[in-house]
Amino acid sequence: TPRTKPPSTLEMMRIVYRNPLELWGEHTYNEPWISVTGIGGPLVIANDPGLIRHVLIDNAKNYKMATVRQLILRPILRDGLLTAEGEVWKRSRKAMAPVFTPRHIFGFAEPMLKRTLEFVTRYEAGGVADIAHDMTLLTYDILAETLFSGEIAGEQGSFAREIDRLFETMGRVDPLDLLRAPEWLPRLTRIRGRKTMAYFRNIVAGTVRMREERMKRDPGGVPQDFLTLLLRAEGPDGLTRAEVEDNIITFIGAGHETTARALGWTIYCLAEAPWERDKVEQEIDAVLARESDPTKWLDAMPFTRAAFEEALRLYPPAPSINREPIEPETWNGLDIPKYAAVLVMPWVVHRHRKLWDRPEAFMPERFHPENRDRIDRFQYLPFGAGPRVCIGASFAMQEAIIALAILLSRFRFDATSETRPWPVQKLTTQPQGGLPMQVSRRA
Ligand code: HEM
Structure with a gap:
């Protein structure tokens, strides 16, 4: 089950001021998605490769910038x-x-x-x-x-x-x-x-x-x-x-x-x-x-x-590819309301604990010709x-x-x-x- 408890608004503002990337730090790296109501309205962070594919390709017609x-x-x-x-x-x-x-x-x-x-x-x-x-x-x-x-x-x-x-x-x-x-x-x-x-x-x-x-x-x-x-x-x-x-x-x-x-x-x-x-x-x-x-x-x-x-x-x-649904929709139990900012964040997806082995390490061998086929199209963006x-x-x-x-x-x-x-x-x-x-x- 995704953890959906966001930092408090005050905490969020403090983090955004310090460095917005920290807002999507450690607590987002294990989740298939995060769904919160942020400062500017509903916010969905899509980490699951299936959800990313849904937003960017399968149902791309329902999404605008x-x-x-x-x-x-x-x-x-x-x-x-x-x-x-x-x-x-x-x-x-x-x-x-x-x-x-x-x-x-x-x-x-x-x-x-x-x-x-x-x-x-x-x-x-x-x-x-x-x-x-x-x-x-x-x-x-x-x-x-x-x-x-x-x-x-x-x-x-x-x-x-x-x-x-x-x-x-x-x-x-x-x-x-x-x-x-x-x-x-x-x-x-x-x-x-x-x-x-x-x-x-x-x-x-x-x-x-x-x-x-x-x-x-x-x-x-x-x-x-x-x-x-x-x-x-x-x-x-x-x-x-x-x-x-x-x-x-x-x-x-x-x-x-x-x-x-x-x-x-x-x-x-x-x-x-x-x-x-x-x-x-x-x-x-x-x-x-x-x-x-x-x-x-x-x-x-x-x-x-x-x-x-x-x-x-x-x-x-x-660090972030941002979309907004034209019509509200549901994907595998996740509600994506109208006006939600849907963020596919390469920054987060590329550090996801369930998608990468030792994600913080610089390991070019992941992309050597004999290994690159193991990388899902939607985990590297x-x-x-x-x-x-x-x-x-x-x-x-x-x-x-x-x-x-x-x-x-x-x-x-x-x-x-x-x-x-x-x-x-x-x-x-x-x-x-x-x-x-x-x-x-x-x-
Ligand atoms: C779109 C990244 C270099 C022109 C994009 C998008 C990303 C991206 C992530 C998708 C944005 C979205 O879906 O909202 C990068 C990175 C680059 C790079 C990481 C270099 C390492 C370039 C270069 C050009 C370029 C060299 C042009 C000479 C464009 C254009 C789009 C785009 C025109 C919009 C495509 C569309 O919406 O149809 N880029 N880009 N980019 N990029 Fe790049």
């Missing part, structure tokens, strides 16, 4: 794929499927490699670096190259700074959102972000216009980046111009911090488990010595991939599942392996202090105080 998530993200991402609903989402997902085919993802491998090689020169002198911060710069560089090949209608440096500011201000969880207060009530976070948002939208619109002119002028010479591919997806059954712009911002929002967090946590976990790091380093050295084509690295490096996947298990960058599964997952996997191959073949990273996850006011699983690490050149 949770109100809180939409209140936070829609003002920034509008009708981008992550926040679109209903027919707009259906049409956009179909129109964007060709953008993410293996042919295009492979085409991004060289730009990913080029930007990573430029990036790592900063470590030549050694010293202590905040790897969490640095990975955010690296994944931004890679996105700038794969999104618009560095061609933007404005100065590069200020664009990168404004992106940070935009998600710093508007991407924060406002207390009014947690209470699901109506949209018309002004949020401080939105008011603070208004100017940045206008600047940002302006640059994106200008960049799209610039590219469109280039496509007309020189159709054979345009870069095959996301921007060109999105513009080709424009049309009566495809994307509108506004949706092209919304999706550029969505790719930055959904594909920048997430991959950065995943890379940072992988490097940190490997530093804490040097015996695993040895295996990964040996594998990378051997593959780089014989294979120069970066599109082949993902398949050729099963240990490196396993270390990355295990870090995604322990520190899923998206870093990229979600079902119709709304991450469309950028294969892009992110390729990017991560290329970045790890270059970083770890040249440098060694050692933690200078312990860290703990701290998602407060941010949407991704952040390390508290960053990830300061000693960087040294490998012999």
Whole structure:
């Protein structure tokens, strides 16, 4: 029987203030589900793989994106794929499927490699670096190259700074959102972000216009980046111009911090488990010595991939996938009322005592080729599942392996202090105080 006794409201508020992940800590790790009435209304945390499958796939039609998530993200991402609903989402997902085919993802491998090689020169002198911060710069560089090949209608440096500011201000969880207060009530976070948002939208619109002119002028010479591919997806059954712009911002929002967090946590976990790091380093050295084509690295490096996947298990960058039922329903005796926030929390599912052996331990062998079949599709969800599964997952996997191959073949990273996850006011699983690490050149 699931334990449904929640902490008291006061206790809950104290924990949320300290670190919301603790609210879903030890007392949730054994339960198939938790059903409570929280600060913002009824709340169901779905841990049972069958229930997760029910919510994300079998009865996905009865679920929309949770109100809180939409209140936070829609003002920034509008009708981008992550926040679109209903027919707009259906049409956009179909129109964007060709953008993410293996042919295009492979085409991004060289730009990913080029930007990573430029990036790592900063470590030549050694010293202590905040790897969490640095990975955010690296994944931004890679996105700038794969999104618009560095061609933007404005100065590069200020664009990168404004992106940070935009998600710093508007991407924060406002207390009014947690209470699901109506949209018309002004949020401080939105008011603070208004100017940045206008600047940002302006640059994106200008960049799209610039590219469109280039496509007309020189159709054979345009870069095959996301921007060109999105513009080709424009049309009566495809994307509108506004949706092209919304999706550029969505790719930055959904594909920048997430991959950065995943890379940072992988490097940190490997530093804490040097015996695993040895295996990964040996594998990378051997593959780089014989294979120069970066599109082949993902398949050729099963240990490196396993270390990355295990870090995604322990520190899923998206700690919670949030839904809300359109109609109330019952699943195996569990009542899911209307307006309930239904949370599939990779953070909790990945630590569930009944699903994982020694869940707190960093054990990449779980994902070695001979073991990975034992992992249920619905117990490992870093990229979600079902119709709304991450469309950028294969892009992110390729990017991560290329970045790890270059970083770890040249440098060694050692933690200078312990860290703990701290998602407060941010949407991704952040390390508290960053990830300061000693960087040294490998012999
Ligand atoms: C959706 C995680 C990288 C674009 C999602 C979802 C998760 C996720 C959990 C599902 C959200 C839900 O069901 O509510 C991650 C992680 C990443 C990553 C952990 C990196 C390690 C990327 C990249 C891109 C991207 C690189 C784009 C270039 C998207 C989009 C959606 C999405 C557009 C919405 C899909 C839809 O609703 O149809 N991601 N993501 N993601 N992701 Fe990713």
